Amino acid sequence: MKTICLVSDRIRWDEKALIHAASDNGVKLKLIDPKTVFLSVSGDLSRLKDSFSEIVINRCVSYFRGLHITAILEKAELKVINPFYVSLICGNKVFTNLALISAKVPVPKTLVAFTKEGVLKALDEMGFPAVIKPVVGSWGRLIALIKDRDSAQAIIESREQIHNALLQIYYIQEYVERPPRDIRVLVIGDEAVAASYRYSPKDDWRTNVARGGISKPCRLTDELEDLALQAAEAVGGGVLAVDCMESPRGILVHEVNSTVEFRGLCSATGIDIPGKIIQYAVRMMKR
Numbered sequence: 001m002k003t004i005c006l007v008s009d010r011i012r013w014d015e016k017a018l019i020h021a022a023s024d025n026g027v028k029l030k031l032i033d034p035k036t037v038f039l040s041v042s043g044d045l046s047r048l049k050d051s052f053s054e055i056v057i058n059r060c061v062s063y064f065r066g067l068h069i070t071a072i073l074e075k076a077e078l079k080v081i082n083p084f085y086v087s088l089i090c091g092n093k094v095f096t097n098l099a100l101i102s103a104k105v106p107v108p109k110t111l112v113a114f115t116k117e118g119v120l121k122a123l124d125e126m127g128f129p130a131v132i133k134p135v136v137g138s139w140g141r142l143i144a145l146i147k148d149r150d151s152a153q154a155i156i157e158s159r160e161q162i163h164n165a166l167l168q169i170y171y172i173q174e175y176v177e178r179p180p181r182d183i184r185v186l187v188i189g190d191e192a193v194a195a196s197y198r199y200s201p202k203d204d205w206r207t208n209v210a211r212g213g214i215s216k217p218c219r220l221t222d223e224l225e226d227l228a229l230q231a232a233e234a235v236g237g238g239v240l241a242v243d244c245m246e247s248p249r250g251i252l253v254h255e256v257n258s259t260v261e262f263r264g265l266c267s268a269t270g271i272d273i274p275g276k277i278i279q280y281a282v283r284m285m286k287r
């Protein structure tokens with residue numbers, strides 16, 4: 001029986017679905033909770049091959065934890081879904097934008113600043129409303145819609161008080177005039193597998209399912225498919241959720257997620273996404 005390792009620091013609906021899908025596909029899934037182990041990074045790393053497996057699906061919720069584990073496993077010559085560079089890029093919104101624009105994927109207008117003075121200048125250039133986001137983060141956390149200069153000052157001052165180096169990298173984006181939804185396209189390898197709309201809940205402008213956003217089916221048009229594949233390739237490819245918004249000037253990609261939550265996509269489309277992820281991991285084994 002083939003064995004695939006699932007590294008997970010939290011068993012969510014998605015991880016449970018992967019466990020079932022592995023068993024449906026005749027694969028033994030070996031679960032490793034990184035909270036309970038340590039890894040040697042001196043000497044011979046090849047022993048890691050015994051404790052893990054040739055293919056590892058790394059689904060750590062913690063970006064930095066996941067990244068460090070992938071770095072170590074790849075040095076031990078294991079194949080990780082997703083690879084280190086893909087996770088590194090997708091976990092950081094500036095790095096993602098840079099990869100996307102190099103591949104000519106349309107993105108919202110975005111400015112980056114490094115101090116309060118710089119960010120206020122950036123906001124004057126951008127105009128209001130504008131969106132401020134942490135460069136590393138998910139579930140819409142600490143993302144704010146800034147309506148005017150006074151609220152900008154208040155938000156930036158509070159952020160300065162949180163002594164966190166990453167929160168001092170200010171990511172400012174135009175507020176995209178979109179319908180009250182965004183679009184998530186799941187890409188697995190070279191296939192765009194499914195798409196869903198995510199509608200914002202009544203009390204929030206953000207559409208994250210973690211904030212109560214509702215997933216509805218979305219037709220995977222040729223345009224969406226091409227854009228999602230182009231975006232996925234731009235960041236290095238793998239199992240990726242390409243999130244985009246319908247702007248007056250066409251579809252813009254605002255994020256590519258490397259640790260994909262696919263519950264909403266499954267319920268909206270009925271597609272066996274966990275099964276497809278397991279089958280992709282098995283195909284990787286043969287390469």
Ligand SMILES: Nc1ncnc2c1ncn2[C@@H]1O[C@H](COP(=O)(O)OP(=O)(O)O)[C@@H](O)[C@H]1O
Pocket residue numbers: 108131133137138139140141143173174175176177178181182205206207208243254255
């Ligand atoms: N520039 C924007 N204009 C309008 N809405 C946005 C913009 N950026 C993000 N949003 C909304 O906020 C949500 C979270 O933003 P996102 O960039 O995906 O960050 P996160 O990594 O926290 O999910 C998006 O799904 C979207 O609904």
Ligand SMILES: [Mg+2]
Pocket residue numbers: 139140208243255
């Ligand atoms: Mg998002």
